[in-house]
Amino acid sequence: MAFSCRQCGTCCMYLGDYIVIEEQTGPFSFACESVSTGTPFTAEIDEDKREIFRDHSFPDTHPHACRFLRPDGDLLRCTIHRDSPAQCKFYRCVAMRISDSSGKSLGYVTGALALHSDNTELRSLWEKIIEQERPRSDSEAEPWISRILTENGFTTG
Template identity: 30%
Template sequence: MQLVHCITEDRGDYTFVVYNYYSGDVKEVRVDPDKYALYEDRSSLENLPEACPFLRFDDRGKAWCTVHLTRPDICRDYCCWRLLILDSGGRRVGRVLYQRTFMADNDALRNLWERIKPTLTGLDDREWDKTLIDTLMASGYQVRR
């Protein structure tokens, strides 16, 4: 089950209605015509069961939003993120984009990231996520997938 966007209706012809658990928004999206084949190939998400249902990776590992032209507003505002990092008040302070690109919006989180980074070396994707999330949560942050 996807934890951010959930397809609530398949209207056919690559058109879907999605619900965003984070914002509560409901939006109709359509797979970009040049990305039909990429959308059909779900193999790149085998290890990411909670990823956005429209995220795909090409054979070089580059991430693609297959509904980029009609993507929800929250995606336009936040860019494509796998993990959203919130402070204790629920305000965005950072995010993890694509596979492991960490983006901090303030110095406190940037400094924490510099301390965390060495502990993540050599971990597989699941371990990397778990270690990062556990450390962030222990430091008072909330994390959304």
């Protein structure tokens, strides 16, 4: 399914140690590092988010959150959407939602293809078949997983 980020900000709440500001290089410009990949990057605050970025009360009270995250109404928004590192841009908290034949939600699969579910039958299928036999390439694995789930009576979307 096409992933649509709701900008809830949940995935950025504990990334303060991973997206690090090394130096402020201008009023809204920063030299940064993406620690998990050791990649330096430069970021400029998006023009339409400079007003919310100026307010530091959120990062001051959420020391583990990414320094670029700010509340905006009901949303938590990335203020460097244009310049954020690739792993942020391509991150998908949900790649596939799984339900039973009546439409009851049973769990979901993350963009890294990890199952989040407490359903025993689903977990068993995942551990015994999907984890063992799935194609190693993620692009092939996703449709393959969906097919196996469907063949076993689950609905994916």
